[in-house]
Amino acid sequence: MIFTQKWIEDAIRKVLNCKDEVITDEDIAQIKYLRIGETFDNQFFIEISLENPPLPFASTSGGDEWGFCCVRDDNLKSFIDQTIAEEKNSIDIQLSLGLSDYKDEEMRQYAYSDKAKRAWNTFKESITSNSYYKEFENDTAYDTWYEQSQINIAKDIVHFKGVQVLRINGLEFDDFKVFKKLSELKVLELVETNFHSISEMEELKKLEQLCCWLD
Helix, strand or coil: CCCCCHHHHHHHHHHHHCCCCCCCCHHHHHEEEEEEEEEECCEEEEEEEEECCCCCHHHCCCCCHHHHCCCCCHHHHHHHHHHHHHHCCCCCCCCCCCCCCCCHHHHHHHCCCCCHHHHHHHHHHCEEEEEEEECCHHHHHHHHHHHHHHHHHHHHHCCCCCCCCCEEEEEEECHCCCCCCCCCCCEEEEEEEECCCCCCCHHHHHHCCEEEEEE
């Protein structure tokens, strides 16, 4: 298994407790939770866990997103169908949900429940994190590094075949094909994530939860 980003490989080796051995598909399949992308202060980050995430999933240490920007079941399928119809000719697609779009009162109540808080607080103890940042003498070199890092991180996501919960911050993708290869994926969060085509977006209908929002 070869990654474009050494800092991502370092994080994987840390969580798998493997220093010099070859990382195999079977090793990566142990990773069940992945949060990856851009921070709001121009760094990149990764969070990994080998434990099965709690389902339904809700991160209760953030904002209101899991209560107000999450769809499931028929609402999820309807949202995908509507987006495909509206964005079929678009080359700049960012998915975003709010309470006014598709109400899920049951999920909203769960996201604010003590049960969800306990589940998240227990699970987050299993998460291993790493971050990445470089400084450059001029803005042009920095912009080139940043844009290439965005592209490479998006390419590396396809390796995580065993992931059940995937949370992406930022990044850019040509289309939705990457999710077709993540056969175990149940929950997807997209935060200010760009797509240049709705091709293969039907793949998102296999999800149990979709949470998407813009800052």
